[in-house]
Amino acid sequence: xxxxxxxxxxxxxxxxxxxxxxxxxxxxxxxxxxxxxxxxxxxxxxxxxxxxxxxxxxxxxxxxxxxxxxxxxxxxxxxxxxxxxxxxxxxxxxxxxxxxxxxxxxxxxxxxxxxxxxxxxxxxxxxxxxxxxxxxxxxxxxxxxxxxxxxxxxxxxxxxxxxxxxxxxxxxxxxxxxxxxxxxxxxxxxxxxxxxxxxxxxxxxxxxxxxxxxxxxxxxxxxxxxxxxxxxxxxxxxxxxxxxxxxxxxxxxxxxxxxxxxxxxxxxxxxxxxxxxxxxxxxxxxxxxxxxxxxxxxxxxxxxxxxxxxxxxxxxxxxxxxxxxxxxxxxxxxxxxxxxxxxx
Amino acid sequence: xxxxxxxxxxxxxxxxxxxxxxxxxxxxxxxxxxxxxxxxxxxxxxxxxxxxxxxxxxxxxxxxxxxxxxxxxxxxxxxxxxxxxxxxxxxxxxxxxxxxxxxxxxxxxxxxxxxxxxxxxxxxxxxxxxxxxxxxxxxxxxxxxxxxxxxxxxxxxxxxxxxxxxxxxxxxxxxxxxxxxxxxxxxxxxxxxxxxxxxxxxxxxxxxxxxxxxxxxxxxxxxxxxxxxxxxxxxxxxxxxxxxxxxxxxxxxxxxxxxxxxxxxxxxxxxxxxxxxxxxxxxxxxxxxxxxxxxxxxxxxxxxxxxxxxxxxxxxxxxxxxxxxxxxxxxxxxxxxxxxxxxxxxxxxxxxxxxxxxxxxxxxxxxxxxxxxxxxxxxxxxxxxxxxxxxxxxxxxxxxxxxxxxxxxxxxxxxxxxxxxxxxxxxxxxxxxxxxxxxxxxxxxxxxxxxxxxxxxxxxxxxxxxxxxxxxxxxxxxxxxxxxxxxxxxxxxxxxxxxxxxxxxxxx
Numbered sequence: 001x002x003x004x005x006x007x008x009x010x011x012x013x014x015x016x017x018x019x020x021x022x023x024x025x026x027x028x029x030x031x032x033x034x035x036x037x038x039x040x041x042x043x044x045x046x047x048x049x050x051x052x053x054x055x056x057x058x059x060x061x062x063x064x065x066x067x068x069x070x071x072x073x074x075x076x077x078x079x080x081x082x083x084x085x086x087x088x089x090x091x092x093x094x095x096x097x098x099x100x101x102x103x104x105x106x107x108x109x110x111x112x113x114x115x116x117x118x119x120x121x122x123x124x125x126x127x128x129x130x131x132x133x134x135x136x137x138x139x140x141x142x143x144x145x146x147x148x149x150x151x152x153x154x155x156x157x158x159x160x161x162x163x164x165x166x167x168x169x170x171x172x173x174x175x176x177x178x179x180x181x182x183x184x185x186x187x188x189x190x191x192x193x194x195x196x197x198x199x200x201x202x203x204x205x206x207x208x209x210x211x212x213x214x215x216x217x218x219x220x221x222x223x224x225x226x227x228x229x230x231x232x233x234x235x236x237x238x239x240x241x242x243x244x245x246x247x248x249x250x251x252x253x254x255x256x257x258x259x260x261x262x263x264x265x266x267x268x269x270x271x272x273x274x275x276x277x278x279x280x281x282x283x284x285x286x287x288x289x290x291x292x293x294x295x296x297x298x299x300x301x302x303x304x305x306x307x308x309x310x311x312x313x314x315x316x317x318x319x320x321x322x323x324x325x326x327x328x329x330x331x332x333x334x335x336x337x338x339x340x341x342x343x344x
Numbered sequence: 345x346x347x348x349x350x351x352x353x354x355x356x357x358x359x360x361x362x363x364x365x366x367x368x369x370x371x372x373x374x375x376x377x378x379x380x381x382x383x384x385x386x387x388x389x390x391x392x393x394x395x396x397x398x399x400x401x402x403x404x405x406x407x408x409x410x411x412x413x414x415x416x417x418x419x420x421x422x423x424x425x426x427x428x429x430x431x432x433x434x435x436x437x438x439x440x441x442x443x444x445x446x447x448x449x450x451x452x453x454x455x456x457x458x459x460x461x462x463x464x465x466x467x468x469x470x471x472x473x474x475x476x477x478x479x480x481x482x483x484x485x486x487x488x489x490x491x492x493x494x495x496x497x498x499x500x501x502x503x504x505x506x507x508x509x510x511x512x513x514x515x516x517x518x519x520x521x522x523x524x525x526x527x528x529x530x531x532x533x534x535x536x537x538x539x540x541x542x543x544x545x546x547x548x549x550x551x552x553x554x555x556x557x558x559x560x561x562x563x564x565x566x567x568x569x570x571x572x573x574x575x576x577x578x579x580x581x582x583x584x585x586x587x588x589x590x591x592x593x594x595x596x597x598x599x600x601x602x603x604x605x606x607x608x609x610x611x612x613x614x615x616x617x618x619x620x621x622x623x624x625x626x627x628x629x630x631x632x633x634x635x636x637x638x639x640x641x642x643x644x645x646x647x648x649x650x651x652x653x654x655x656x657x658x659x660x661x662x663x664x665x666x667x668x669x670x671x672x673x674x675x676x677x678x679x680x681x682x683x684x685x686x687x688x689x690x691x692x693x694x695x696x697x698x699x700x701x702x703x704x705x706x707x708x709x710x711x712x713x714x715x716x717x718x719x720x721x722x723x724x725x726x727x728x729x730x731x732x733x734x735x736x737x738x739x740x741x742x743x744x745x746x747x748x749x750x751x752x753x754x755x756x757x758x759x760x761x762x763x764x765x766x767x768x769x770x771x772x773x774x775x776x777x778x779x780x781x782x783x784x785x786x787x788x789x790x791x792x793x794x795x796x797x798x799x800x801x802x803x804x805x806x807x808x809x810x811x812x813x814x815x816x817x818x819x820x821x822x823x824x825x826x827x828x829x830x831x832x833x834x835x836x837x838x839x840x841x842x843x844x845x846x847x848x849x850x851x852x
Binding site for chain 2: 032086140141147148149150152162240241242243244246249282283287295296
């Protein structure tokens, strides 16, 4: 236990430093990093955190998270735009549309959750993949709400303004929401609901025999994570100003899974670490002259290396490095008992 | 936060999934850059196939260019930073080098640049200047025909690499997204690559986005007039892929045919990537004079076969296709039955026997590049929609830069005004811009015919001064082309009756 406590202390300190860096990032990084790379990483991190939470606490690997995130983005697009040739063009205020978009996403998440509540393992994965495909095709085919061209010119709230002119504003909104999501998910994991969920993850039959409603728990947590993914989707719509069915295609669903695996599926922090690494790789890999347009191959190789070196992703690698460091420190006095104590 | 599962020491089940993902990702990555051409054949087919059907070898080959190249230039002033947005992944990924060939050839021809590698257009250019301002290539974007990706790539090029001007993108939905991005960045200038979405210029109307190529509807101008007045169709049915390009392409035919006096009695829209077209073929009416078919990619032949099963052998003269029909090799399994069908174009005509067209292929594209991978000899790919689109758009940009002597200060306002006034004596007909900064172009249509018992395609006629509005059918306030729009309305079009037959080489 002391090993875990020591590691937790180090983690907390490093985490605090990273949060401080994130807060002062606009003073450290250029506007492209703030407005594009870091904001994108924060948004994708929120999305990946929902996948990690479902997987780690509920044993549910969902490939529908991107679709749910997209539903929120399409909802915002339809509610707030005007003058587009596609979509509902309702012209609402961006802030007024937020609760409606989250509600729509929550309801769709609950619907998906109800349908998938009795599926486990690979079957759950497949049924959520099906949800993703359905959402992708729905928004492509139904021109009343999108069509393949998607919805452009999505406005942002006045407080955020034009992200091209004020990139730091949206960045800070994304940062605050990412921290809030992180805190909320940590809290949720420790509540009786979260503990029950972990019990269901480990042994659903036993939990059912103890009187817990396994299906209801699984449905509710899926719905809750849908709403959180919806927060990411709204931020994405504001950040990108455009959403189309390609935003929620299978490739992007797998990208979010890759982010979660790179970061580490056993720790929530891994969502943002994985997202940052993925975004930076995606951005810079193709600028390497010999890689050029084959940058996705490079990303695949890096992903392969990370998975082989540490199945727990980068956060797992970090934990092992800390343990190794502590072990090697303890072994030094054991090898030389006479010189270990300053009192001697 | 360490989770309970880990502390309880339960086995993790992720290894198999991780391995699966790795394999999928690496395979996808390996194939991303150049192997995904399956669905794109139609998009450049009309031009490339026509040039292949009729190899452009005239006396002009290897001679002195009509549009003489400027002497090599370098500049010492403030560089003009240019980015190019291409598709190196997705359905159009295999045309990546054609895009760059168009750009680099125009820079070399009109601004004194030189390809870095005459066998690899993507390597970019060296040298080149306007008004002592060197033209510096700061980056080439790699999109995949999705708006989402093109926005990310545009941001990288404009905000990280600091480009002043971007040339591209390639495809329709991408161009709408870029035009919207352009609106938010009025001090930068954007010229299209080869994208043909109507909304890009007609609806978005970004003051700093320019397009010298036509849109998908304009490319079919003249076909309706042909059907009504020469083929004597009074009624027609349209069958089209159910997505934005299919709708836009079909809208051009409907607007043109109805303007001439025809009636569209049935509109059928099979979903994209349909594999079994039998139910749609059954819906095709037999009591019409002809059909316009805008089913593309891997769907065209299955649709025509389903039609034959439902209604008997195809009579080529009762069919008009859009640019997807421009590749005769596609129809091998149908034999000569499609001979006689007319085909819409994409604003290009590779077999055009005019000096300007042949000069462009042989002495400009074929001069600056020996090969354009993976397609082989460069001259034969000059008439590709992509090579030509990027070429004329870059040329239009350079005309604007010449007018302001390379001075892009003042938020590029003077440059943007100059580009808006640019007119191009382009290889396939003159181009000017309308008030929405959209090109007014010459369109072409072609015909499938039998040459030595084999199916071939030749350019038949040109339609001059095609504009985006189709005599008021389309405007900033009308709906976008769709399943029910445009309505069938008789009206006057500027080009009605003005189509002219054109001389072609090797067309038989």
